């Protein structure tokens with residue numbers, strides 16, 4: 001059986017814990033590898049490698065660090081297909097979707113290539129007589145990233161591209177469910193010229209996560225995953241005096257007003273609900289349809305579902321692959337099981353006809369969903385789309401704002417005034433206007449509000465640069481000795 005190990009100090013290091021986790025090919029339902037699960041000592045070895053590499057890396061010139069990022073970008077570009085097929089083999093997402101993930105990840109490396117510009121500070125000449133003041137941003141030291149199963153390439157790139165470019169060294173703890181891509185990324189970073197020790201991967205579970213959260217030499221932790229764990233990471237990490245950004249789960253609503261183009265809205269709802277089998281934190285989970293168009297919209301969504309080609313991700317004809325594990329598939333199916341008993345109507349039942357030789361579940365559509373039903377209250381993270389019928393704009397906005405989650409949302413309308421009001425009213429971090437999955441480009445930042453983000457700083461883009469650096473302000477005087485005198489007063493600037 002293939003064994004997936006750690007990457008510490010520039011090389012593969014076999015685990016010694018004797019504990020491993022299974023890695024599956026979700027399309028076949030078979031175990032394909034086992035991954036080492038790190039001990040506290042193995043996490044410490046990675047942190048010590050990163051700590052030792054930090055002084056030289058932070059002293060490396062900005063142009064050299066940018067040059068390495070450019071080289072990494074070229075290596076990633078040349079290996080797009082290889083990374084995508086690794087993603088498909090362990091995550092299950094279809095190849096075209098995996099290529100999209102790689103492309104969105106690479107954009108973060110492209111952003112980090114601009115680090116000399118991004119780290120420019122301010123300078124004020126003559127802030128007081130003979131005194132200049134300037135600001136600089138410096139790296140934090142060793143920083144860690146803990147990532148989810150659903151984007152094993154892109155989410156690590158959200159983190160390490162900016163972290164490394166800013167002069168930090170990095171310890172990544174990827175999801176134990178699909179650990180191969182992070183190891184391949186480590187190899188590419190190495191080949192791009194990132195010095196040994198600057199980037200490390202420790203495979204593991206809660207034991208490794210807790211070792212990171214409690215390690216005194218880790219200055220900051222970036223996390224992406226489910227809400228309960230995000231909250232735990234934030235509370236434990238900050239209690240251990242670390243800077244923490246912890247992105248959590250989601251329940252994304254798409255509000256369709258009566259004037260919307262219903263074919264376009266139906267296409268968007270189907271794409272955003274069932275793409276990647278709904279295992280995206282920006283997936284649309286609830287369509288809120290104005291009552292006057294709800295029957296038409298439900299019919300248009302339902303008629304599109306049978307055309308979705310569900311199959312193994314490696315088959316070029318497949319549009320939707322399996323779920324990550326058998327347990328997760330069964331949990332998702334449980335929401336469809338429960339819906340009729342809670343008063344909702346299963347319009348399309350994805351449990352019917354699902355392939356049995358893998359973790360497959362076909363797309364489901366549930367109508368008449370209301371708050372209080374499990375399929376509305378919980379993050380499902382699977383190919384289940386709920387429809388909630390509402391009176392119009394205000395009820396839709398009120399419902400969305402009442403949700404504890406606030407990652408993404410989308411409005412479909414032809415009314416520019418309503419769209420502008422929506423952007424003003426809605427209490428959600430990422431908003432799409434006739435765009436169902438509004439993941440910000442790499443030069444903006446990604447993050448939700450409320451229970452979708454613990455911490456103040458969104459991920460990547462300008463906020464990522466701020467997260468991975470701290471500010472310093474220098475007040476400097478190169479005096480004429482003849483003007484020197486004792487003055488016990490507080491420094492004034494006139």
Ligand code: NAD
Pocket residue numbers: 146147148149150151173174175176204205206209210224225226227229230247248249250280281379381407448452
């Ligand atoms: P998860 O929370 O189960 O796992 C995320 C990471 O935390 C993994 O590395 C895992 O090993 C670790 N972990 C799991 N349980 C732990 C525990 N008890 N203690 C310490 N560490 C633990 O999430 P997942 O199932 O891998 O990913 C899916 C979730 O991630 C969904 O909720 C999804 O919405 C969310 N997500 C959010 C975003 C975002 O940007 N907000 C992006 C992608 C995924």
